[in-house]
Amino acid sequence: MGIRVNPTGSAVFFPVFLLDGSSILTSCKGQIPREVRMLATQNDTAAGSGLLERISDARRRSDELFSLLRVESLYERPIPERHRIIFYVGHLEAFDWNLLHETVLGLKSHHPEFDRLFAFGIDPVGGGLPSDQPSDWPSLDAVREYVADLRATLDEQLGKRILAPDSQESRGKFSLDTLLNVAIEHRLMHVETLSYMFHQLPFDRKVRPERVRDEQENQQTLRSIPVVPRMVEIPAGVSTLGLARDSGIFGWDNEYEAQTVRVPAFNIDQYKVTNGEYLKFMLAGGYDTRSFWTIEDWNWRTANAISQPVFWRKAGDGRWFYRTMFEEVTLPLDWPVYVSHAEASAYARWAGKSLPTEAEWHRVAYGTVNDRETTYPWGNEPASSFDEARLGNFDFYSWDPAPVSAFPDAQSEFGVDDMLGNGWEWTSSIFAPFAGFEPFPFYPGYSANFFDGKHFVLKGGSARTAACMLRPTFRNWFQAQYQYVYAGFRCVSR
Numbered sequence: 001m002g003i004r005v006n007p008t009g010s011a012v013f014f015p016v017f018l019l020d021g022s023s024i025l026t027s028c029k030g031q032i033p034r035e036v037r038m039l040a041t042q043n044d045t046a047a048g049s050g051l052l053e054r055i056s057d058a059r060r061r062s063d064e065l066f067s068l069l070r071v072e073s074l075y076e077r078p079i080p081e082r083h084r085i086i087f088y089v090g091h092l093e094a095f096d097w098n099l100l101h102e103t104v105l106g107l108k109s110h111h112p113e114f115d116r117l118f119a120f121g122i123d124p125v126g127g128g129l130p131s132d133q134p135s136d137w138p139s140l141d142a143v144r145e146y147v148a149d150l151r152a153t154l155d156e157q158l159g160k161r162i163l164a165p166d167s168q169e170s171r172g173k174f175s176l177d178t179l180l181n182v183a184i185e186h187r188l189m190h191v192e193t194l195s196y197m198f199h200q201l202p203f204d205r206k207v208r209p210e211r212v213r214d215e216q217e218n219q220q221t222l223r224s225i226p227v228v229p230r231m232v233e234i235p236a237g238v239s240t241l242g243l244a245r246d247s248g249i250f251g252w253d254n255e256y257e258a259q260t261v262r263v264p265a266f267n268i269d270q271y272k273v274t275n276g277e278y279l280k281f282m283l284a285g286g287y288d289t290r291s292f293w294t295i296e297d298w299n300w301r302t303a304n305a306i307s308q309p310v311f312w313r314k315a316g317d318g319r320w321f322y323r324t325m326f327e328e329v330t331l332p333l334d335w336p337v338y339v340s341h342a343e344a345s346a347y348a349r350w351a352g353k354s355l356p357t358e359a360e361w362h363r364v365a366y367g368t369v370n371d372r373e374t375t376y377p378w379g380n381e382p383a384s385s386f387d388e389a390r391l392g393n394f395d396f397y398s399w400d401p402a403p404v405s406a407f408p409d410a411q412s413e414f415g416v417d418d419m420l421g422n423g424w425e426w427t428s429s430i431f432a433p434f435a436g437f438e439p440f441p442f443y444p445g446y447s448a449n450f451f452d453g454k455h456f457v458l459k460g461g462s463a464r465t466a467a468c469m470l471r472p473t474f475r476n477w478f479q480a481q482y483q484y485v486y487a488g489f490r491c492v493s494r
Contacts (some may be wrong), residue, residue, distance in 0.1 A: 025178075042155035051180045052158060053273050058187040059151070061396070062092055064378040065191055068198060068206050075134035078200035079484055081124055084134065088194055090143045093150040094118035096183045104179060105157045114138070114146050125454055157434065174442070178250055188466040195399075195464045196484045199325050204246065208326040212399060224403035227274055227334050231267040231493065232364075232416050237371050239263050239362040242434045243473050255473045257436030261359040268356060268364055269490035271404040271417050272425065275312075276333030279320065281347045292349045298343035300481045303344065310483040325399040334403040336423045337486035341456045341480040344426045344489040354490035358429035358475075360458045360492060365412055365419040365459070366472050375472065377412040377419040383467060394421030395467035401486075402463075420470050424458040431455040431477040454479055460488035 066074075066089060077084045083091075094115055101107040109115055117138075122130060138146075161176065198206065244258040245249040286292055286306050300306070308314065312331065314319045320331040339347075341355075348354050356364070366373045374380050376391075383391045391410040393402045404418050411417055419425075432451055439448050458476040461469060464486065478485055 009217060049162065051177065051184070052155075052162065054184050055158075055180065055290060058191075061191050062187055062194075064209075065194055065198070068209065069201070070205055070207065073201055075137065076201065076205070077130070077196045080129050081122070081482070082197060083122060084132070084137060085194075085197065086134075086137050086140065086143060087118060088190060089140070090114060090118035090138075090146060091121070092187050092190060093147045095186055096154060097150045099179060099183055100154065100158075104176060105154075105161060107153065107157065110148055110149055110153070114143075114254040118146075123450075123479070125452065128450065143483060181250065185468065187467075188469070189394075191466075192312065192392065192462065192464040192486075195325070196486065199323070200484065203326060203328075206326060212326055220398065224334065224406045225408070227271055227276075227405050230270050232270050232414055233267050234263075234265060234360075234364055234367075234414055235369060236265040237263055237363055237367050237369075239359040239367060240373055241359060241362060241473070251473055252446065253438060254431075254433065254441045254475055256438065257434055259434055259436075263359050263363045263367075264494070266356075266360060266492050266494045268360070268416060268492045270415065272336040272423060272488045272490050273344075274333060274404055275322070275331055275335050275337045278309070278337040278339070278347060279331070279333070281283070281350050284350065286346055286350050289350070292346040293342065294345070297345065297480065300342060305481075306343075309337060309343065309407045311338055319383040332401075332403075334405065335401040336400050336404050336418070338401070338423060338486055338488055340483045340485075340487075341426045343483070345428075345480075348489070348491045351491055353493050355426055355428040355489055356492045358427045358459065361425060361427050361459045362472065364414060364416050368413045374413070375473075376470070377416075380409045383470070392418065392421030392461075393463045394461045394465050394470060396464060397421070398463045398465070419460060421463060422488075423460070423462050424465075424476055424485060425460045426487055427457045427459060429457045431457050431475070456480055458485070458487055 074085050074089065078135055095115075097109075098115055098119055101109065112284040124130070158180075226291065239261045240258060241261055242258040243255045245256055247258075265472065287301065289297055293301060311323050313323060313328065315321060321328045322331045322335070345355060365377045366375070376382070378391060383395070389405065392407050400423055404422070406423075407418055410420065412419055430453055431447075433447070437447075440446055456479075458478065459474075462485075478487070
């Protein structure tokens with residue numbers, strides 16, 4: 001998902017909606033009366049100021065996340081497949097700088113070596129792992145000085161640029177609004193994926209925030225009902241996957257072109273599979289039964305001695321415990337299980353079911369009996385229009401999962417729970433282009449490099465997914481054997 005290698009040195013992107021007013025300039029530029037253009041310019045200036053506020057808020061979130069770590073942890077590598085943490089301290093600012101400084105702001109590089117060093121994330125395929133040592137990286141003071149310098153320069157220049165009369169002139173197909181949204185969403189997505197990394201650090205390497213106790217108390221007030229596993233019948237209908245290029249909504253290259261998929265009737269679990277249900281699979285010998293696993297997944301399981309979810313621990317007396325971000329607790333049986341695609345698929349085979357396709361998942365979340373589609377599972381109003389705590393565990397609501405039955409007000413029209421937040425959901429769909437796919441000319445490998453048959457689509461979101469990412473067309477993706485995502489699943493029968 002999300003944080004990708006960028007072979008060109010330009011940006012890594014995540015989808016956001018265009019701000020109000022941007023479509024006026026795009027569709028009417030050069031064809032509208034002067035007084036309307038003046039109003040549009042005023043609106044764009046206000047929108048630009050709003051973007052700067054959002055950049056500031058996203059920085060606050062990333063700064064707070066890094067503040068959870070003790071200084072000695074910053075050169076650790078909690079997940080073997082990823083960079084050391086110090087890379088990400090520099091990467092977030094390097095990304096913004098590489099995206100904007102030359103082509104948009106006309107600025108020269110302050111530190112070309114660091115611009116290159118902190119430009120690229122990694123997603124190794126085929127077992128290759130990074131081998132760099134802590135001593136290969138710059139000092140923390142040098143990285144912090146680099147970050148502060150870039151922030152100050154960008155803030156000064158962006159403030160001037162947004163107030164300029166031509167601030168909304170596009171560069172090619174992509175406006176300044178779009179690029180600023182890109183920077184915001186990229187940072188917010190790192191805030192989520194860095195949470196996966198920090199989760200794997202020993203507890204004594206982290207500083208527990210005081211507000212975590214308040215979050216836990218909020219979790220206890222959720223009116224969860226007993227989870228009774230059942231399947232819901234979904235009638236045949238259509239799913240509209242992707243975006244139309246003339247929709248006025250910004251999307252990433254893998255979201256185009258829009259297509260309508262006819263989905264036959266099927267049944268789906270009302271709830272995500274819980275830790276309690278998954279424990280039954282384990283006790284039935286699921287990890288030791290070859291027939292439940294593909295060849296690749298079985299080889300991965302045996303080579304790495306995988307015998308349980310990465311967030312679980314079995315005590316010597318046979319009791320199971322769950323590793324949250326800041327402490328270990330008795331395994332919560334009604335929380336969604338977080339596992340890799342390989343483990344989810346093995347469970348589904350054991351249960352005599354399957355993982356849903358991307359189109360099936362979309363049909364459940366956004367479809368209706370009359371084939372109209374909604375923006376969210378609960379309707380067309382954003383979560384901010386309600387008490388968000390009623391609708392799902394997303395937008396940094398909590399550090400931990402919640403019971404899968406905790407949000408009945410967010411049911412889809414078909415009566416299926418917990419479709420947004422509380423853990424991404426694996427699908428059986430290999431990450432592949434839609435018909436009409438065109439790679440971004442400024443970043444041709446963003447998606448295309450991962451159309452390799454080894455990455456699978458996830459939908460929904462987790463507790464650490466920003467609200468602006470809860471969009472029907474967003475496609476997340478990870479490798480099948482990657483265990484560290486806040487990702488669960490539900491099963492279908494056909």
